[in-house]
Amino acid sequence: MIDAMIYALPFLWDGFLITLAVSGIVVAASLALGLVFGVILAFGPVWIGLPIRVFADTVRAIPLIVLIFTVYYGLPALQVPLSPFWAAVAALAAFKTGHVIEIVRGAITSIHPGQMEAAKSIGLTFLERLVYVVFPQAVRCFLPPWINSVTDSVKGSALVSLVGVVDLMMAIQQVIGRTYQPMPLYILGAMIYIAVNAALSVASRRLEARFAATVAT
Amino acid sequence: MTAGRDAAPVLSVRGLIKRFGTTTVLDGVDLDVARGEVLVVIGASGSGKTTLLRCVNALVPYDAGSITLEGTEIGYTAPNSGVRRGDRALARLRADIGMVFQMFNLFPHLTARQNVALGLRVTRGMPRREAEARAEHWLARVGLADKMDNLPSALSGGQQQRVGIARAVAMEPKLLLLDEITSALDPELVGEVLDVVRGLARDGMTMLMVTHEMGFARDAGHRVVFMDAGRIAEEGPPREVLGHPRSERLRRFLRRIELRTE
Numbered sequence: 001m002i003d004a005m006i007y008a009l010p011f012l013w014d015g016f017l018i019t020l021a022v023s024g025i026v027v028a029a030s031l032a033l034g035l036v037f038g039v040i041l042a043f044g045p046v047w048i049g050l051p052i053r054v055f056a057d058t059v060r061a062i063p064l065i066v067l068i069f070t071v072y073y074g075l076p077a078l079q080v081p082l083s084p085f086w087a088a089v090a091a092l093a094a095f096k097t098g099h100v101i102e103i104v105r106g107a108i109t110s111i112h113p114g115q116m117e118a119a120k121s122i123g124l125t126f127l128e129r130l131v132y133v134v135f136p137q138a139v140r141c142f143l144p145p146w147i148n149s150v151t152d153s154v155k156g157s158a159l160v161s162l163v164g165v166v167d168l169m170m171a172i173q174q175v176i177g178r179t180y181q182p183m184p185l186y187i188l189g190a191m192i193y194i195a196v197n198a199a200l201s202v203a204s205r206r207l208e209a210r211f212a213a214t215v216a217t
Numbered sequence: 218m219t220a221g222r223d224a225a226p227v228l229s230v231r232g233l234i235k236r237f238g239t240t241t242v243l244d245g246v247d248l249d250v251a252r253g254e255v256l257v258v259i260g261a262s263g264s265g266k267t268t269l270l271r272c273v274n275a276l277v278p279y280d281a282g283s284i285t286l287e288g289t290e291i292g293y294t295a296p297n298s299g300v301r302r303g304d305r306a307l308a309r310l311r312a313d314i315g316m317v318f319q320m321f322n323l324f325p326h327l328t329a330r331q332n333v334a335l336g337l338r339v340t341r342g343m344p345r346r347e348a349e350a351r352a353e354h355w356l357a358r359v360g361l362a363d364k365m366d367n368l369p370s371a372l373s374g375g376q377q378q379r380v381g382i383a384r385a386v387a388m389e390p391k392l393l394l395l396d397e398i399t400s401a402l403d404p405e406l407v408g409e410v411l412d413v414v415r416g417l418a419r420d421g422m423t424m425l426m427v428t429h430e431m432g433f434a435r436d437a438g439h440r441v442v443f444m445d446a447g448r449i450a451e452e453g454p455p456r457e458v459l460g461h462p463r464s465e466r467l468r469r470f471l472r473r474i475e476l477r478t479e
Contacts, residue, residue, distance in 0.1 A: 117276055118322035122336030122388060123312025126304045132335060136326045 004184035008175045015171025016192065022089055022157040022167060023196075027150050029093040034100020039130065041101060042108040052101065059098035064156055067091045072163045088160035092153065099149045107141035108134060140211050147204035151197045158193075168192060225288070227252050227392050227423045228273065231296075233282035235268055235447075242268045243279070244447035250392065253421040257434040257455070260444035261470055266427040267319075269444070270394045273425065274316050275307050286313060287391060312340045315385030315393040319400050321377045323369040323384070329356055330365040333384045341388070355383040359413045375406030382413055386422070393417070395426040411437075431474055435459055443467050 041052045059067065071091040075082050082090065111134055119129040161170035172189045176182050226249035235243035243265045250256045258266045271277045273284055275292040283296035291310050294300045302310070324332050333352035337343045343351070356365055359379040369377050378398055385393060395414065399407040411433050418424065418437055428434060434441055434455055441458040443451040445466050451458055462468045 112322075114318060114320055114322035115324065118316075118318060118324065118384075120276060120308070120311055121274060121314070121316035121318075122384065123308045123340035124336070125308045128308075128339050132339060133324055137324075 001184045001187075004179060004181045005188045008172075008179070008185055008188060011175050012168060012171045012188075012192070015166055015168040018085075018160075018166060019154070019157050019168040020196075022085075022092065022160055022165075023150075023154045025089050026092045026096055026153050026157065029089075030096030030100045030149075030153070031146075033093070033097045034104055037097070038101045038104025039108065041105045043126075056098040056101040059095050060102070062095075064092070064095050065159055065162065067095055068159055068163060084163045085160070085165050088163050088165055092156055092160070095156070096149060096153055099152075100146065103142055103145045103149065104138075106145075107138040110141045111137050140208075143204065143208050143211065147200065147207075150204075151200055154196055154200070155193065225252075226250055227254075227287060228425065229283075229285045230269075230273070231283045233269070233272060233279060233284065235265070235272055235277070235279040242447050243272065246282070246444075246447070246449060248442065248449065250423060250425055252423055255418045255424045255426065255437060255439045257438035257441045258425065258427045258444060259429070259431070259434060259441060259470070260450075261473075264444040265447040266444050267396055270316070270396050270425065270427060273392075274311060274314050274394055275302075286310065308340070312336070312388060313391045315388055315390035317378070317381045317385050317393070317395045317398045319397040321369070321374070321381045321401070323377055323380055325369050328366050328368055329361060329372065329380045329383075332369070332380055333387050336384065336388050351387055352383070355387045356380070358416075359383045360409070373406060374402045375409045378402065378406075378410045379413055382410070382417075386417065391423065393422055393424045395424060395428070397427050397429065399428065399430060429474060431459060431471070443470070445470075 037052045037056075041049045041056075062070075068088055068091040071082075071094075072084065072087040075087060075090075115133055115137065116129060119133040124132065157167060158169040160167050161173070164170075166174070168189060172185050176185050179185070228248070228250040230246055230248040233243050233246040233248075234241065246265070246269060248256075248269075258269065260266050268277065272279045273291065278292065278301060281297055284291045289310065290296060291314075292302060292307070294302055301307075324335065327335065330349055330352045333355055334345070334348040337348035337351055338345060341348075353362075353365060356362060359382055361376060361379055361383070364372060364376060364380075367376075369380065372380065381398070398414075399410050402410065407430065411430060414424070414426070414433075415437050426438070436455075438455045440452065441455045442449050443458060443462075443466075445464075451463055451467055458467070459471065462471060
């Protein structure tokens, strides 16, 4: 069994890098987009908040696999040429953005409105109020659910194998196709996913502790 | 203290009307605050006192009228234009109006020193060292020289409110708004906060203050305004307004307040 695992490892390396790339791009893109749209949802007028609300609720209500196939088959039909890799990444990022929007909005609205007023009263502009007053406090509410969503992204990235992207999952299946030994390979795959997410959990607990220390309740 | 004030008022409010839905909260308020004047606003809850202060600091929009700080229209580009000023212009105007809040509203993630220094650094563009020196000066002024590094959560209510005052005054505002700043405090902590305000008044700070502390209004206020149903019902020197109320409304209000504070 150990032999089978050691044999497989070199063949999994490229797939592992693809899994990390998919996860990294999805996490970064969804964080950037979710922050912007979450802030707009929290502070903006209703007419611009409503479409954001509809988007966030829709992508979160659709099974991820349906979303991936919709983008994979749908966009080329609309004359938008996308490689399987970018189609899958776009679908995952849209899905995650929906979650991040909701997390950002929740974290921001947990801050007492008096904080915004006090920040106004010392002459801070909107962006300065966000950077110096709202975000440093909201980050405590933001971090725990967001880290959850990051580990979800890593796990969810396995779905890109369904549209033919050779990620860690797909690489595992390719090796199984040659060796006909599924168990060692799936156990190895599980161990790799666990290692990545365990590293993320440790990092997140450090982060949470740091922010909890700087902001007393 | 009343002598030697500038003829032109620092703050001038004309025909201010503010509605929440169908309720008219401010129903045509006219008010001037002279330089160095301590104007005390009293009135029952719901009479529009706090809303008046929030309009003056452009925290809420209003429906009609004009508010000017040293001649500059606040909140809107022109009186009754309905065109709200942009974010940056509002921020610049607010920087010249200090505000102290009933619930303190200190920034919980910043120490006392950082609370006071934030506006100096970001809004006034001071280097950190200079901003913190100024913050320390004002914290010492309000008697908190030994609490500079405390987070608000490690301060008593009275200490928090004194940081709130230091944060507002350090910006060297042209006008200081005080919104029931002692209402959330334990009775034995009220004195230390009011003493700080007295000191500021002696130094000539122009103040518009909403309070239920009638003793303070009497001996520290230059003028008292009694608000009732969104209008100014009575105004004049404290001794006159509080000692010889003309309307039944004010007599009833003062009786209720006296009963509460005795």
